[in-house]
Amino acid sequence: LYGHGHFGREDVLGTAACLCAYSLGLIPSVLVLLFSQACYAQKNYAGPARASLASVLVNILLNGLFVFGCKWGAMSIALATSLSAFVNGYLLWKELPHVLDRSLIFSFAKLIGASATAACVAWSAGVLSFEGLGVTSFEKSWQLGFLSLVYLGTFFGMSFLLKVEEVWELLKSLKSNPKPET
Numbered sequence: 001l002y003g004h005g006h007f008g009r010e011d012v013l014g015t016a017a018c019l020c021a022y023s024l025g026l027i028p029s030v031l032v033l034l035f036s037q038a039c040y041a042q043k044n045y046a047g048p049a050r051a052s053l054a055s056v057l058v059n060i061l062l063n064g065l066f067v068f069g070c071k072w073g074a075m076s077i078a079l080a081t082s083l084s085a086f087v088n089g090y091l092l093w094k095e096l097p098h099v100l101d102r103s104l105i106f107s108f109a110k111l112i113g114a115s116a117t118a119a120c121v122a123w124s125a126g127v128l129s130f131e132g133l134g135v136t137s138f139e140k141s142w143q144l145g146f147l148s149l150v151y152l153g154t155f156f157g158m159s160f161l162l163k164v165e166e167v168w169e170l171l172k173s174l175k176s177n178p179k180p181e182t
Helices: 009-023 026-041 048-068 074-095 102-129 137-161 163-177
Strands: none
Touching: 009 074, 026 048, 026 074, 048 074, 102 137, 102 163, 137 163
16 A cells, blocks of 8 residues: 555565564454453452553563564564463453353354464465555555455355354344444
């Protein structure tokens, strides 16, 4: 989207690497919000505070390691943030061991598997199909549309193969519930 002017190919690739690293932490970040609210509902305020403090310390350590030790640049900050979200989510989950039953964890794993497979296939299709980033708006739109279709097709295909019922239930609910009139 931004590959023009002073924002060249290396800048776009660096931004894409940061976005990929941040995307790893999306699910654990949502789980942190959910698990911390569950802790608060049980009047457990110390658990989320400990988990948050541990997450901040892990983030600082990983930032130091990745930036100064590995010299990974800006992407390392995004990666450290995502990894620390995993730590925070795990520690909060340990505070609520009875909240998640096996069926929920299994459904969640299937959904992550379908998403990860779709992401890998779309990334591979982008690397194999396009030599570089599009220059014109049309080329960029074409690449975005093509890779979006590859991702969605793979995601729905994997959801079918893995029997991720939640995806189909969501689609049915969207189809059966008409939009409210404004």
